[in-house]
Amino acid sequence: MGEAALDRKVREIGMHRSVYGRFVRPLAGAMALCFTAGLVLLAQPPAKKPTARTAADDGFTDTPMLPGLPWRVHDPARPHPPVVTPGATPGAAPSDAVVLFDGRDLSKWAHRGTGADSKRLLDTKWPVRDGYFETAVGTGSLHTRESFGDIQLHVEWAAPRSIEGHSQGRGNSGIFLMGLYEIQVLDSYNNRTYADGQAGAMYGQWPPLANAARMPGEWQTYDIVFEAPRFEGSKLVKPAFQTVFWNGVVIHNRKEAIGATVWRNVAKYSPHAEALPLMLQDHDNPVRYRNIWVRRLGNYDQQK
Numbered sequence: 001m002g003e004a005a006l007d008r009k010v011r012e013i014g015m016h017r018s019v020y021g022r023f024v025r026p027l028a029g030a031m032a033l034c035f036t037a038g039l040v041l042l043a044q045p046p047a048k049k050p051t052a053r054t055a056a057d058d059g060f061t062d063t064p065m066l067p068g069l070p071w072r073v074h075d076p077a078r079p080h081p082p083v084v085t086p087g088a089t090p091g092a093a094p095s096d097a098v099v100l101f102d103g104r105d106l107s108k109w110a111h112r113g114t115g116a117d118s119k120r121l122l123d124t125k126w127p128v129r130d131g132y133f134e135t136a137v138g139t140g141s142l143h144t145r146e147s148f149g150d151i152q153l154h155v156e157w158a159a160p161r162s163i164e165g166h167s168q169g170r171g172n173s174g175i176f177l178m179g180l181y182e183i184q185v186l187d188s189y190n191n192r193t194y195a196d197g198q199a200g201a202m203y204g205q206w207p208p209l210a211n212a213a214r215m216p217g218e219w220q221t222y223d224i225v226f227e228a229p230r231f232e233g234s235k236l237v238k239p240a241f242q243t244v245f246w247n248g249v250v251i252h253n254r255k256e257a258i259g260a261t262v263w264r265n266v267a268k269y270s271p272h273a274e275a276l277p278l279m280l281q282d283h284d285n286p287v288r289y290r291n292i293w294v295r296r297l298g299n300y301d302q303q304k
Helices: 003-012
Strands: 031-036 039-043 098-101 109-112 132-134 142-144 151-158 173-177 181-185 220-227 230-232 235-238 241-246 249-256 288-296
Touching: 151 173, 173 220, 181 220, 181 241
Parallel strands: none
Antiparallel strands: 031 039, 098 288, 109 142, 132 288, 151 220, 151 288, 173 181, 220 241, 230 235, 241 249
8 A cells, every 4th residue: 555545544544643764653552453565554542431430529528627718628518619601702701791891882881970960870971983982071980880899800992093192191091990999091102101100000009010001092901800998897907909911911919009099199098888880080081992891709619
């Protein structure tokens, strides 16, 4: 049998061939079936039948207790996490996410009224077009209609392609966790400003670990893990923490917030609810947003 014919035969019957010169080396775990023209046809052995499950497959009840926990190492009684289906593409919302903007409308957002309407939520005035929405200068910030505490937040944004202004006057907006703790949005591509006010900063508190800015007009991504502060009455018992990835680059690694965002002053905490709306800031600069979703974060070992 010629080389070409042998190759065709190997492909037809789903076997494997490993040629060393004109000799054949056995493949690991394979068995020879026949010899043809000095060559060996090989096939994988039949798969072994799966063994029956045992109690040990589910865990062990004779292992040490984990420090400070009611569970043993490999405890079969320990709760399993919920199943979450990831998004079909990178950046897409997973199955348990609350989609805050899907490219169509701003029904999950509102303006807060002023004056006589101060206790009302008003329909948004920011325009939606071509799968994104844009700040409408002078109309006020946007707030989610739902409230959130500990979360994972995904936001995509873009500063204007045409460069106008400088420092804090160029593509300025902000993402306020709980409406209080800001991650700065700003065109920081070749745009010098104070370090704790550039894009990605925990504004007025911590500069980002890196400047991962894309060029003006290009879409950028923030992935934020936010741990809300905890209060007992008027006492702060746990500060807020933020972990932030900017365009895939970690820029805050569970960094503690000094307090609620404030301009030109030292931040401090004031007691507030365990869950509050998110806010997108109107800073009188045009900024685009798209593909915004959030996941509420639970604790370890939660019962279903």
